[in-house]
Every structure is written in structure tokens, then in C-alpha cells.
Amino acid sequence: MFRKRLEEENIPEQLVELISRMIPGSKGEELGDAYQYAGMYPPITKQSLSELDIQNIINNIKLRHDVNFDRDLSFRPNLDGVKGQEKLRAAKRYWDALVAELELYARLFQGSPSLCNSKNLNWPALAQHAQRRIPLMFETIQEVLKSLVPDRDQSRVDEHLDVAMLMQEIEKGVCDLVRLSEWMSHLLKEHCAPMRDDWVDKMVEWTRSGVSENSSESIVKGLRELLGILEAMKLDVANHQIRNLRGLLIEDTINFERNYHLGRIVQGRGGINVEAAQQWYASELQRLRKPCTPQKDALRFQLEIFVRAVVSILFSNDPCCDFPETFYLDQDRLRALKAELHDLVCYEICFDMFGQLLKGLCYHGPISHTTRHNLRTSLSAIMGEGAGHGVSQWMVNCENISLELVRHALHTSGCQPNYDLDLIHKANKHLHKMFLNSFPEHAFILEESILPQVLSCINKNLHASPIDIFNTLVPPSNPPPPPPPSQSSVSVLHITSDTLSPQPEPFTDLASRVTHIILLHWRTWGPLVYVLPQDESMSTSEMSEETQPKPQHPTLPRPPVEEDALAALTVVVTTVPEASHL
Numbered sequence: 001m002f003r004k005r006l007e008e009e010n011i012p013e014q015l016v017e018l019i020s021r022m023i024p025g026s027k028g029e030e031l032g033d034a035y036q037y038a039g040m041y042p043p044i045t046k047q048s049l050s051e052l053d054i055q056n057i058i059n060n061i062k063l064r065h066d067v068n069f070d071r072d073l074s075f076r077p078n079l080d081g082v083k084g085q086e087k088l089r090a091a092k093r094y095w096d097a098l099v100a101e102l103e104l105y106a107r108l109f110q111g112s113p114s115l116c117n118s119k120n121l122n123w124p125a126l127a128q129h130a131q132r133r134i135p136l137m138f139e140t141i142q143e144v145l146k147s148l149v150p151d152r153d154q155s156r157v158d159e160h161l162d163v164a165m166l167m168q169e170i171e172k173g174v175c176d177l178v179r180l181s182e183w184m185s186h187l188l189k190e191h192c193a194p195m196r197d198d199w200v201d202k203m204v205e206w207t208r209s210g211v212s213e214n215s216s217e218s219i220v221k222g223l224r225e226l227l228g229i230l231e232a233m234k235l236d237v238a239n240h241q242i243r244n245l246r247g248l249l250i251e252d253t254i255n256f257e258r259n260y261h262l263g264r265i266v267q268g269r270g271g272i273n274v275e276a277a278q279q280w281y282a283s284e285l286q287r288l289r290k291p292c293t294p295q296k297d298a299l300r301f302q303l304e305i306f307v308r309a310v311v312s313i314l315f316s317n318d319p320c321c322d323f324p325e326t327f328y329l330d331q332d333r334l335r336a337l338k339a340e341l342h343d344l345v346c347y348e349i350c351f352d353m354f355g356q357l358l359k360g361l362c363y364h365g366p367i368s369h370t371t372r373h374n375l376r377t378s379l380s381a382i383m384g385e386g387a388g389h390g391v392s393q394w395m396v397n398c399e400n401i402s403l404e405l406v407r408h409a410l411h412t413s414g415c416q417p418n419y420d421l422d423l424i425h426k427a428n429k430h431l432h433k434m435f436l437n438s439f440p441e442h443a444f445i446l447e448e449s450i451l452p453q454v455l456s457c458i459n460k461n462l463h464a465s466p467i468d469i470f471n472t473l474v475p476p477s478n479p480p481p482p483p484p485p486s487q488s489s490v491s492v493l494h495i496t497s498d499t500l501s502p503q504p505e506p507f508t509d510l511a512s513r514v515t516h517i518i519l520l521h522w523r524t525w526g527p528l529v530y531v532l533p534q535d536e537s538m539s540t541s542e543m544s545e546e547t548q549p550k551p552q553h554p555t556l557p558r559p560p561v562e563e564d565a566l567a568a569l570t571v572v573v574t575t576v577p578e579a580s581h582l
Helices: 002-022 026-037 054-059 061-066 081-110 123-130 134-148 151-160 163-172 177-191 194-212 216-251 253-266 274-287 298-315 325-360 369-386 391-396 398-413 421-437 439-461 466-473 508-530 540-544
Strands: 492-495
Touching: 002 026, 002 081, 002 123, 026 081, 054 061, 054 216, 061 253, 061 325, 081 123, 081 134, 081 163, 081 216, 134 151, 134 163, 134 216, 151 177, 177 194, 177 216, 194 216, 216 253, 216 466, 253 508, 274 298, 274 325, 274 508, 298 325, 298 439, 298 508, 325 369, 325 391, 325 398, 325 421, 325 439, 325 508, 369 391, 369 398, 391 398, 391 421, 398 421, 421 439, 439 466, 439 508, 466 508
Parallel strands: none
Antiparallel strands: none
16 A cells, blocks of 8 residues: 555656656756646636626725726736736746646547657556646636526536546547537627627637647647636626626715724724724824814814825825825825825926026026926936836936936026036036925925815815716816917916926816815715714814914815615625725
8 A cells, every 4th residue: 555655646756757758858847847836727717707706896895995086997807016927927837737738648548659668657547647737627617607608508518518528538539629619619609799709719720720730739728718718708797797886886985885894893803903093183183273274063174184184194205104004995096196296396396496597597587388398398208217206216317307407497598508517516416405305395385285276176075975076076088188278378487586486286186186085085984983973072162272373275064974875785794805806
């Protein structure tokens, strides 16, 4: 018995050696390595596609939140970044392993190609152990296909994809893969979109070519195309469901998220530091009381505090100043907003430096909108992919930016473009210092321009339903091109002080995006974390003792109480699985 067990343990190594001898050179070693170490299941399985099932779509907290911000939200294969590259490498290794396994079948079941020095091999045991991935591949195809076709076609799938029968036919050399692929083609074309027909035909052609030419690689390419088609069909169904349910999902956002988070908090499995979020808001309440507009209603006052606190973090360059964990569903959006705002601050620092250069060149004339636009375009080209990565990337490009600022200043002032190295060196040194020291000052100025627009936008949309907010604040997928600027709309900038002071610019898009995040977050988390029952009873005198400044921003109405807008989509919180999409 011990000897038999030892022989069985050596069979995988014998199979790998057999592959190397059948396919000489580095190709055989590569296929042998893949056969031994690749995953047993294909990259696409019923389990991996289960995220696309309708029940999981409805219960997916991230998708339920993200659908509020993206008109084109859809599922797609996620092959981005490091994890995506790892998926591609694992998939390639799996398909190589499948090629190796088919090559083994050709030797073990059909007896070709012939091998020398193989008399001592236990062929029946090798044939049994060689069948590792192909049976699982057939099972996967069967499971995924049955999840895509209606009940009336289930028996057809079971009949044609009987795994045990197929493996017996392969062992006896009578498995007709071409006929199987043609049957699959007819079934797929009955149920998939017409745009997939060419892809289906390609799958059949690869299979037919592989059988006629006795090419394992071509057969595997056919199987690979088949799995890709099944995945695309599943994606098509899921994305169609998202489009149909979009309005209902959005309208039920607050109700669903509030129940979801409350259930996890009560059960102690939320994974969110609620106490830290409460402490953050309490400290912001103390810090921002004076700048706030006096309010008669405690909730309106607290919301303005919340708005100012969020905007303040967006403009902060302090790495220790970050959002509490309750914002976890908006982290990517907030990170993108913060990067855009910080780039805007850096642009203003550069425009400030540009104005100082012009003054140094004794130029005090007007600066056209075109000049500012051209300078901004040049700075954007210099930054390239460095934009959106913080002020440190602007400092890395400081020398090139300084040179461009000097060039534009010489051109605007009418001076000869004789580049004074000493001037460029001084400009570079001064700009570097400005990036280092004057960021908070310029960020504060920009924040004071954007904050009133955010408060005004919140005031306009606070009573709106989530779907109305979506329709108002999320731009269309293909917005019409902006009209050409008229003569009257072209602003002229004048140097009035040490800085180049622009005319106030609208930040409609930024204000809308910030407003959207704040409104959904406040309605969801306000009653759970920030606004506690004892806070609502705070008297007006307690709030207004220290709030002496005159009102500068629109008053904010009290947020409405959310009702159960969509009972059909409300699910028991304890059953909601953790899932991600895209």
C-alpha cells in the first residue's frame, strides 16, 4: 500500500516530465510548469459571475451608492492596476495548463506522439490523474450557461454538456467538439445580442480549426472565446437590469443605506469607527461656530457646520487632516475632488507668480482671458500625468514651470525673449518657496470663492428627492459643446496688487459634485452619527451666543425625513453581502 501511495504521489511529476518530453524546448517547460501550478478553475466561473446576479446587484452597497453619481455606471471586467495584471497572468497560466492537458490526452488516449523510454510508466494511472481541468471546464460552462438560458432550455444544456459522458467520449477518441461548438453556437445566438454573433462564429472557427489541424492551442482558444462570450452575456443582462432599476435604486438610496449601516452598527460588525466620526464632528462644531450664519433651527445650523467642515478638508494640505471612516463609500470621489482643488490652488499660485513677474518687468496693462487660458494650457502640458498628485508634483516640475512663466511674462510685456538665466533662477527659487509656504493662503482664498456656491447649491437641492438631485447635479453623458465666448464674456484681468487677481469664476461643476456627496451623506449618516437626539434640543440662544457676524450665505432648510420609498428593494440588512463592482 505504501508503494502504491508513493507511486500516486509521483504521478504529477511524471505528467510534467511527460509534457516536457512531448513538447521539447522552453515551450514544453512553460506548459509543464503551468500544468503543475496553474489554478484548477477557469478565470470565469459561476461564482465569479455571481456578483452580477440581480439579488446581489440590489444588495451591493457600493453599487447602490455609486449609481447616484454616474449616468453610465455599468459592470465591466476589471483588469486595471496591479490586481488586474495579476489576473491576466493567472489566466494565461490557466490556458497554458489547458493546452498541456489536451496534449496529454492526445498521448494517453490516442497514443500519439510516440515516446521512447516510457515502458515503465503506469498508463492507466496517468490517464486518470491527467484529467484535472477539462472536466471542471465543462462543468463551469454548464453552470454558467444554465444561469443564462430560460428554464425551457435547461434540459438541452444538461443533455449536451453531460460532463461524465463527454470525458468518456474523449477517452475513446469519439468526442465531436465541432458538433458541440456548433450546437453551442445555435443556443447562444438564440439568447445573446446580435452584436455577439460574429464572436460566436469566431469561437466555432477556432474549434473547427483546432480539430482539423490537431492543434490543442486552437481548441483552447475556442474554449477561451466561449467563456468570454458567456461573461459578456452575463454582463449584458446585469447592465440591462441596472438601466431598468436605476431610478428605483437611486430613489431608495437613503432608506437602503441608513438601514444597512444601522444594522451593521447595532450588530457590532460595521467596521467603521463611529465614535471617531462623532468626535470629528463635535470638534468641527466648536471650531466653526463663529463663521457660521446664525440659524433658528438647530439642524440647519449643524448642516452648515458639516458643509464647512467637508469643504475645509478638501482644501487642506495637511496629510493628517482626512475624512472620517463614515465617508468610505465616497473616498475615491473625494480624493479626485481634492486633487482637482489642489491643482486649482497651484494654478493660482502660478498666476500670482506670473503677475509678480509682469510687475518686475514694469508692465501694468490688462491681461486678457486668452493670455491666462494659454498660460494655463502650457502649465497643464508641463504637469501632464503629474496633475492630481498634490503640490509635491508641482514642486518637482517647478523649474520647467518657472521657465514657462518667464517666457509668457516676456511675451505679454513686449520684452525681447532674451532669457536671463539669473531671472529664471530667481523665479524658480521664488516659485518653489511659494508652493511651500503660500499654499494655505491661496487655498483659503479659493475656498472662500467656492464655499458660497456649495452652500447655495445645497440650499436649492436640500428638499429634492435623490432622483431629482441626480437629474439636477449629474451632468449628461454627452454634454453639448459650450457656445463660443462672446466679446462681452471675455474677462480682462488687471494687476491691482502684488497678485494677479482674476475676476470671480463660477465653479458650478465642483460645487455640484461636493453638494451631491454632502447631501446624500448627511441624510444617511446625520441621524445615525452626527445629529443625536440631545443635539436637536439645543436652544437657539446656545447656538447664537457666539455667532455675531451678519448672514453671508443662504439659509439652509431643515432636511426632510426620508420615507420607505421602495419596499420592493428593501432587504434585510443582515443578509446583505459585502460586494464590489467594476
